[in-house]
Amino acid sequence: MQQDRLPTTPVTGGDGVPPQPSAEDREAAEREDAERQAADREAAVRAATQPAAAARDTGTAPAPRDNGTAPAPRDTGTAPAPRDNGTAPAPRDTGTAPAPRPRSGPLAALRTPAAANLAPLVLAAALWLWALPQIDFRSIEEFGLLDRFPVGFYAALAVLTGGFVLTLRRAGTAPLWPATYCAAMLVALKAPPAILYDTVRYAWASKHDAIISRLLTEGTVHPGRELSGGMSAYDQWPGFFSLDAALVRAFGVDAAASFINWAPVALGMLTVPVLILVYRTFSDDWRLVWTGVWIFQLANWVGQDYLSPQGFSYLLYLTVFAVVVRHFVLPGSAGPLRDRSALDPAAAAVPPPTTTRQRAVAVLFLVPVILTINASHQLTPVMLCASLFALCLTRRYRNIGLLVTTGLIMLVWNLTMGRELFLETLGTLREKAGDLLGNSRPGFAGDPTGPGPELVGSANILMVLALGGLAAAAVLLRRRLARSALPLILAAAAPLPMFAVNDYGGEMIFRVYLFGLPGAAFFAAAALVPAVGAASRAAAVARRTAAVALPVTLVALLAGFLPSYYGKEGMHYAPPGETALTRRAFDRAPEGALILAATGAFADSYYRYDHYERWFFTEQEVDENLRMLKDPAGYLAGGIPAGRPAYVILTPTQGEAVIGEGYLPVGGFDTLKDALKRSPLFEVVEESRDGLVLRYRPTT
Amino acid sequence: MAASPRLTPRVQRRAALAASGWVALAATALPGGSPLRWIPVLAFVVLAPGLALLLPQPLGLRPGARLEALALAAPVSLSVATLVATTLFLTKAFSLTVFLAVLALFVTVAATLPGVPLPAATRGAVERDSARTSARTAGGTSPLAARFRKRRPGGGR
Incomplete structure (x- = not known):
């Protein structure tokens, strides 16, 4: 049988005008085509790959034995022969596949693909709901929620992972199932605090x-x-x-x-569709798309998904990116990237080019989104400009007009509304610029101490290494995919130079990771979901390896996500008594008072912040803190301006935070508390298990 | 289904969009925190402005563009809502009624206008219509098909 390839001439034609619709447009036609030929092809493949039946059940495509005669897919990556490989448009896509032997009754219903997809979901939901009330968040110790989650919770997540991998087999024809699993995983991972906590998390x-x-x-x-x-x-x-x-x-x-604790779930729900839009632009293979989304969710542990300007702006950043990669392709720029024989089987052809007028309309459409990013956050517009600039390095997306518009909006906002901070930041650039090591250092000072925070630190590093390793492997091994999805690589790499500019209060490393994540997750997925189209022996080995590697890696990433996201929960959950104590302390203090606390990382630390000044005295270099611990009362008294009423609030959450972040050595927080209580310079105003409040009592 | 020619599903969708803001505004008369209040308000603020901008295409959306419209609806809606709220706060003119009324007015007007012609939306619709018309007329050209065929898929250069 001859390989069924499309003509190798670019479909754009000589004038750069696409006589063919976009990849998505072609889907319908391809589906019809493939459906007509599905029966023939399936028969051929089955004849050629009888032993592969077992592999099919594990989600791998049957491997054609001979690359010269195999019934290779039509080269789109979406229409390979076997129906179960997850991308083939098969008539089973409604979930009502014809059973091998016609049966009726509940037994037959249980054997349908829909039932096979539903069963893990129902089981996971039952386990999760059973586990939820058992999550003992009120007695968090050194491992955060990790040792407070019951076994049922972990089992639910494992079942969801398994179910997701199973749904990938038919991801091309029934993409709603992986979508449901992605949504379920998001809720399962991030909803527990929203449902359980009685105070603001984080x-x-x-x-x-x-x-x-x-x-x-x-x-x-x-x-x-x-x-x-x-x-x-x-x-x-x-x-x-x-x-x-x-x-x-x-x-x-x-x-x-x-409603604040629901933000991670809400932002996730809004981000995933945009992410799918981005991934679909670069891949026709739904398995790759959903695996990318899944990995993105698990790798997004950096804690920027709470109710925050950066979380919101990130969604908008992805929106701009999605519109740009879909609607800003310059005419005549695609070159061989619309030639199927030059593309990775999983890759999508470059979207059709757009006219200047169409791009102008798209810029106008994006202006409110870009304006909102600029009105909401300081760093995201810079990242957006960096990404757009990186895209301008390609011939495909050299849209100077959009870059200039974005840059101008940013400049205008920075010079008007944001003038004060903008000029101040420009002033500090001179000392921070070029300090690559300093700017990429997480946090203010010190290393995490204690088994929980150390575990979190290790998990973070392993996650970054695993994701980076997988993504790098895919970029190297699937060069054709890397070439067509180059915009994703460029956008992932664009934030890296930020290390040369600023440390963003010890946060820069997390932000750079976050903005690199969409590209990294896509390529990590590409490493785990080999193309179904390739027919070589190596490709067959890759598919067999991936059948094992995919579930194992997803479970490993899940195992990395949980400590990264929930391992420091002691710092993030404060019982109602503690927030009440904090508010009482603030309310008791007169207007303009100085409020001292070990760190700002405790709930309500900024309560009525325009009425007080705050001094978070351990957020400095560790050496200075060690000096402070020798005489805490004297050190603090020395920093309080004369005549200023001052109060000290010390809560258990702060105790967790200063140790976890490495500001103080183990036991340092208790030393501090005892010293202040004993000191004649401070008077205890309130003390309970929810915290300690002291008033500064100057001796003269 | 014998839908009235004046009340095609598309017109009904536009009418529902146009009405959603005023329904949300009316819902704010309910007690604070009630699900009957926050659910319609949230749905309106998160979806309606974006859908009003993207959905009303003369010939409907093809599947790929539908995904795009759904994915972009929320971020675009939230952007519009943010800009309205920010402007109102900056001009010291914020009140709940003004905020929702401005958004409802925006959605009502946008729902009556054609949607933003993002290429993915128009390209598919034009082709599908042409294909359907061609199939129906077996190669003949109806005035409608001829009108849209002039717009080349992909929009040319």
């Missing part, structure tokens, strides 16, 4: 709650007003908080706290 989310509350109280923002602790930046980039404030009013609730 100190920085509670800070954003405070900012929204202030905006509602004030009714406006004051971009020019100086606020301590860099809080005026939130008045200069108020976009996201304005939206939240409007939602608080629209829902008729007291504060964003009532």
